Amino acid sequence: MPGPHRVRVALVQAEAEPDRDANLRRQDRLFRKAAEQGAEVICTQELFATPYFCQEESVAAFRWAEEIDGPTVRFLQDQARKAEAVVIGSFFERRAPGLFHNTAVVIDAAGELLGCYRKMHIPDDPGYYEKYYFAPGDLGFRVWSTSAGRLGVLVCWDQWYPEAARLTALQGAEILFYPTAIGWHPHEKESEGAAQADAWRTIQRSHAIANGCFVAAVNRVGVEKGPGGRAIEFWGRSFVADPMGRVIAEASAEEEVLLADLDLGLIEEVRIHWPFLRDRRVDAYGGIAARYLG
Template structure:
């Protein structure tokens, strides 16, 4: 009988934060309320969307600054950290980070003992390029008591190098924080999934990792958001349902995070890390700049 080594109940929160400094308090309060609801349902790892406390569609760089906070002194990060400590859980959340005069679209991983991880979005989407500086922290993987966790933000999933670099470092779970937007149709296929769902599923499958993708919903300054949050297993298929495009909801999955390290790919002769032809392409792709997968 299999005994779970790194049991986790993941909760992916799909919510509707709204831009505007007048909404900041309500946005933060809502993230905390939804996280507490997930905790009451037994979750010990809660994933909130990209820019969960501010909304997304800024009108100017100055407005983006008005929504920003620092990593160490920020009110939202402190509130999420208090929640993680008080309930002995792990929280992943996105916020506008100010570092000196630079702004970053950032995410934090918080645990019972405080800050465990910090990531700055590397691939900026559309007008984000006008407010934010591209991330400069690489694609780190963070050791936690429940497993190895990586962070990426929205447009990052369109670049297969991002999950691959984390997979090369032995990541068990990638938390994907998103504000997937409505783009020209077709938006959904007959199953109700969007393209970002398939990119998430593919990244999970080809890297043999879990991916917990939290997206937002709602409309904001003429733009709409796709919802469709999901949790993908190491086989790539969704664990449970893919969330609707329009409803605030929380998705759950009970998994053993460390099982990603021995997840089979159809048969016992297929091993994704071992079968990679690093002699042919690692030097070109630059993956050797990152720590290798532990053996």
């Protein structure tokens, strides 16, 4: 289906604590704020209903996992119906005993679950021990036709991979949404913080430019403590970039609902003048599927 000319999106950037009910109450308030301001698509941060438990490898953290018909997805369906908006939400999916994914669901404005995307790229870094919890996604890269246009969803670590953005855009995505949980280790912030945040912003702007589409990245905020006195300071700064890579809306480092009005007609205009899809040498890219060519 063709997308509407203009779409208002809302990115819900919030803190999270070790109390699912408290997190859902916070999100309910923020969703209502987004709805009151006319949002047609509302997207949460990564793992919005839980703390970022991946700072350590802990069997106890599997208590946060839910089936896809569990309370967190039902909460999102209820929010979609109340807001009359498409909702994208990220949660810890229990697919089967012993099998878990980092999953984002797409729900239409009537509250119907359209489908889900399972995070494909799973990090394993100090403080981000996601391979302990999540199996890599097996649904591939996906796009959904909705009342707000054709939407693609990728999750956090996926945002560093041009291949993921490209394959999603090639299916007709007009907007790429990236639910995210990224921040600083406090000991790195002074020396590396500005460069890390700039790299994060730059790589996603490049996806918008290279694919001639909109990109919406929504991050969490606040300091979450980990084991041994360690912590991550999530830097927020959710943003939306247009098909020329211009940042048209950007959040602070505090809890907020970021709104952006997207003119989807700009996609064709930009692609006509920057015909990257036309000029791709699809006959020459076979090596991209190799791990390394050196």
